[in-house]
Amino acid sequence: MSIHEECGVFGIFSKHPQNVAAVCYYGLYALQHRGQESCGMVVNDRGVFSSHKDLGLVSEVFSPEVLSDFPEGSMAVGHVRYGTTGGSSRKNCQPIEVNHQKGKMALAHNGNLSNAAELRNRLELSGAIFHTTSDTETIAYIVTRERLSAPSIEEAVSLAMHTLEGAYSLCLMSSAKMIAVRDPYGFRPLCYGVLEDGTYIVASESCAITTVGGTVIRDLLPGEILVFTKDGILSRTEHCKTRPNRLCVFEYIYFARPDSVIDGISVHSARIQAGQILARQHPVSADVVVGVPDSGLDAALGYSQQSGIPYGIGLIKNKYIGRTFISPGQTQRQNSVKIKLSPVEAVVRGKNVVLVDDSIVRGTTSERLIRLLRDAGAARIHLRISAPPFLNPCYYGTDIDSREHLIATSMDPDGIARSIGADSLGFFPLDQLSALAGGHGYCSACFDGQYPTPIPSDTRKDRFEARLPL
Template sequence: MGIHEECGVFGIINTRKKNVAEIVYYGLYALQHRGQESCGIVVNDEGVFTSHKDLGLVSEVFTKDSLSHLPEGTMAVGHVRYGTTGGTTRNNCQPIEVNHQKGKMAVAHNGNLSNALELRDKLELSGAIFHTTSDTETIAYVITRERLMTPSIEDAVSNTMNLLEGAYSLVLVSSAKMIAARDPYGFRPLCYGQMSDGSYVVASESCALSAVGAEFIRDLLPGEILVFDQKGMVSRKEHCGEQKKKTCIFEYIYFARPDSVIDNVSVHASRIRAGQLLAENYPAKADVVIGVPDSGLDAALGYANKSGIPYGIGLIKNKYIGRTFISPSQNERLDKVRIKLSPVKNVIDGKRVVLIDDSIVRGTTSRQIVKLLRDAGAREIHMRISAPPFLHPCYYGTDIDSEENLIACHHSTEEIAGMLGVNSLGYLEISQLGKLIESEDYCAACFNGRYPTRIPIDLRKDRFERKLSERKK
C-alpha cells in the first residue's frame, strides 16, 4: 500500500476547427505526475466523437500515428489516471464516453466519490448496466439520468452535484458545450485560462495551462460550474458556499507540480515554508541538507535557508522512471527505488546529512533511500518529513484505504527512526499545516481523522471487484 497519484484532467474548446488533440496531448504531458496508469483523449468534431485511450504513459499511448487518427475539432477532453476506485484495466481508462438519445458526452474526473458504491447500487437496481469499475462512470450515469429531466446539460450537472459526495473536479464535453465543475469543498484543484486564439482551456493544475501557452485566469471556486460554448463562458454558482472550503493539503505537500499555483498559493512557496518550519522545530547539527526528488527538493531548500546548513544535490533521479508509489507490487516498487535514485557520493561521503522527504507511508521506500545514503558513506542521517504522520485513510482520492500498513499507526517516531536506520526523525507539526498556505481552509483528514463528509462503510480500492465477486457466489 502507498500514496498514489491523483488523476489529471484537461479540456479545450475553440470557435473553429483546429488540432485540439495535440493541445490536450501537451496538457496531459504536463499533468503526467498526477497519474501514470492510463490516459485518453476524446475529440468532438461537430458532434462526432473520436477517442484514443489505453494503459500507459502519455508518451507511450499517444504516438505520432495514434494522434494523427484523431481529427481536428472544436472541443477535446483528456485524462491521466491513477485509479483510487476501480482496477487497472483498459475499460477504466478515461474519459468515459456516453452515447444517449439526449446527446453524446465524454467525462473526465479527478477525485474520489465517498458515496460511489451507494450510487452504483441504486443505479443498478434501476436497470443501469456498468462496463467499468470506475466511479467516473457512476457520475456519467447520474448526469445522463438527470439530463432526461432537465432542459440543459449544465442543469443536469448541477442536479448531479446534489447527489455526489466526496471529491470531484470534472471536465465534460457534450455535443455543443464544455463544462467544468469543482465539488463544493474544493478538495481537488481545477483552473481555467485562455489561449491567444480565444480557446478556453481547463486543467487540474496551472502548470498545464503554461505548457500549452494559455494565460491563467483563475481557479474555479468550490462548487462552481463553468459552461463554455461558441458564445463564450458562463459561471454558475448555485453550489458555491454550500460547504466550507477543504482543499487537500497534500496537494501542496506532494501531489502538485511545484510550478503550479492552487487557489492563489504557490506550491513551491508552500514547500519552502514546510522546510523552514522543520528547521525551526527539528534543528540538526549537520554538514549538508539534501532532498528526495522531486517533491522533497523545495522543502530541503527551505530547511537549508532557515538553518544555514549548505544545500546539496545528494540524490539524482532517473527521469525515465515513474514515481515509486505507482508500482502495483512491492517487488516492483523496490526495484524502481534502486534504479530511480542514485546517490552523489562526494556530497554524502563522510557527511552528517539532513534528508528531507515529503512523507513516510509504510517505510519501505524510506528504508531503501537511507540504505543508499549509508552505502554512499553518510556518517549521520537526520530525516525530516514535510508532512505529519499518516494515521487515517483518505476517502477523497489519495490511495490510503486502511490503517493496516501505515507505519505511524503502529510505531512511535523513535521506533520508526530505528526501523529506518536514521539518527533522528522529525515530522511537520500538524498544527502548522495552515502556515503552508496561510489559511485554515484545508482537509487534513489523513493526518487528523477529521472528515468533511460522512465516512463510507467500505471504500477499499478493490471494493467493486469484491462486491461483484460476492454477487457471483
C-alpha cells in the same frame, strides 16, 4: 482496506476547428505526474467524437501516428489516471464516453466519491449496468439520468451534484459545450485559462495551461460550474459556499508540480515554507541538506535557508521511471525504488546528512533511501518529513492506505527512525499546516482523522470487482 486514485484532467474549447489533439497532448504531458497508469483523449469534431485510451504514459499511448489520426476539432477532453479503486485495466481508462437519448458526453474525473458504493448499488438495483469499476461511471450515469428531464447538460450536472458526495473535479464535453466542475468542498484543484486566439483551457493544475502557451485566468470556486459555449462562458454558483472549503493540503506537499499555483498559493513557495518550519521545529547539527527528488527538493532548500546548513544534490533521479508513491501495488513500489534514485557519493561520504522527503507512508521507500546513503558513506542521516505522520486512509482520491499499512499508526517517531535506520526523524507539525494553505480551509483527514464527509461503509478497494456471477 481502501486505496484511492489521483488523476489529472485537461480540456480545450475553441470557437474554430483546430488541432486540439496536439494541445491536449501537451497539456496531459504537463500533468503526467498526477497519473502514470493510463491516459486518454476524446476529440469533438462538429459533434462527432474520436477517442483513444490505453494503459501507459502519455508519450507511450499517444504516438505520432495516433495523434495524426485525430481530426481537427473544436473541443477535446483528456485524462491521466492512477487508480487502484476499480483496478488497473483498459476498461477503466478515461475519459468515459456515453451515448444517450439527449446526445453524447465525454467525462474526465479527478477525485473519489465517498458515497460511490452506495450510489452504484442504488443504480444497479434500478437496472443500471456498469461496464467499468471506476466511480467515474457512476457520475456519468447520474448526469445522464438527470439529463433526461433537465433542459440542459449544465442543469443536469447541477442536479447531479445534489447526489454526489466527496471529491470530484470534472471536465465534461457534450456535442456543443464543455463544462468544468469543482465539488463544493474543493478537494481537488481545477483552473482555467485562455490562449492568445481566445481558445479556453481547463486543467487540474496551472502548469498545464502555461505549458501549452496559455494565460491562467483563475481557479474554479469550490462548487462552481463553468459552461463554455460559442457565446462565451457562463458561471453557475448555486453550489458555492454550501460546504466549507477543504482543498487537500497534500496537493501543496506532494501532488502538484512546483510551478503550479493552486487557489492563489504557489506550490513552490509552500514547500519552501514547509522546509523552513521543519528547520525551526526539528533543528540538528549537520554538514549538508539533501532533498529527495522531486517533491522533497523545495522543502530541502527551505530547510537549508532557515538552518544555514549548505544544500547539496545528494540524490540523482532517473527521469524515466514513474513516481513510487503513485505506482500501483507494493511490489512495483519496491522495484521502482531500486532503480529510481542514485546517491552522489562525493556529496554525502563522511557527512552528517539532513535528508528531506515529503512523506512516510509504509516506510519501505525511506528505509531504502537511507540504506543507499549509508552505502555511499554517509556518517549520520537525520530524516525530516515535510508532512505530518499519516494516521488515516483517504477517501477523496489519494493513495493513502488503510491504517494497518501506515507505519505511523504503530510506531512513534523514534520507533520509526530505528525501524528505517535513521539517526533521527522529525515530522512537519500538524498545527502548522494552515501556513502552507495560506489560511484557506483544507482537508487534513489523513493526518488528524477529521473527515469532512461521512466515511463510506464499504471501504474495500476491490468493492466493485467482488461481484457474484449472474
